[in-house]
């Protein structure tokens with residue numbers, strides 16, 4: 726190979742490793758069946774001592790089972806909250822050990838993030854996670870064999886009411902109303918990644934639930950939607 730070709734080899738290999746998985750995302754879920762009349766609420770980045778119990782109260786008051794993608798080190802710090810999520814019949818998901826971007830992680834670091842997160846959540850909640858969601862939806866090629874081994878399919882989302890930038894609660898309700906169709910998976914945050922996310926969600930949640938139900942859709946956990 727020419728010298729230029731050698732220079733291009735490392736970036737080409739990395740691009741395949743980090744981006745190839747985005748093309749494949751084998752066995753991953755982005756939504757449920759389009760004619761099911763069902764929608765899943767999913768909450769990322771908890772458990773949070775302040776916001777998660779209040780989100781659980783709102784869900785209980787509306788008789789809704791949802792799905793929580795926990796960060797392992799937060800579950801280890803708040804085991805009582807993690808346990809309550811499981812005890813109240815919600816699905817548990819693994820959202821890695823410390824919320825690192827897997828896109829920038831080596832296979833070894835990816836394994837640590839996935840396996841340590843899985844073990845910490847199982848330990849704290851008393852039940853193993855059934856699903857996996859990568860932070861920011863970023864994956865790499867070494868992730869999918871690990872997920873197959875742990876039997877935790879990768880679940881992305883259809884609707885996000887707040888992304889990397891803060892969205893006021895009123896806007897979040899409008900997004901939930903406008904974008905949620907049958908089969909949708911909503912991505913919500915019951916803890917701060919973006920500052921204030923937990924508080925904005927708590928304010929928006931009852932309105933979101935009413936907006937989705939007014940469209941004739943029922944709210945179910947991922948185990949029922951997928």
Ligand SMILES: [Zn+2]
Pocket residue numbers: 769770820824860861918
């Ligand atoms: Zn996250």
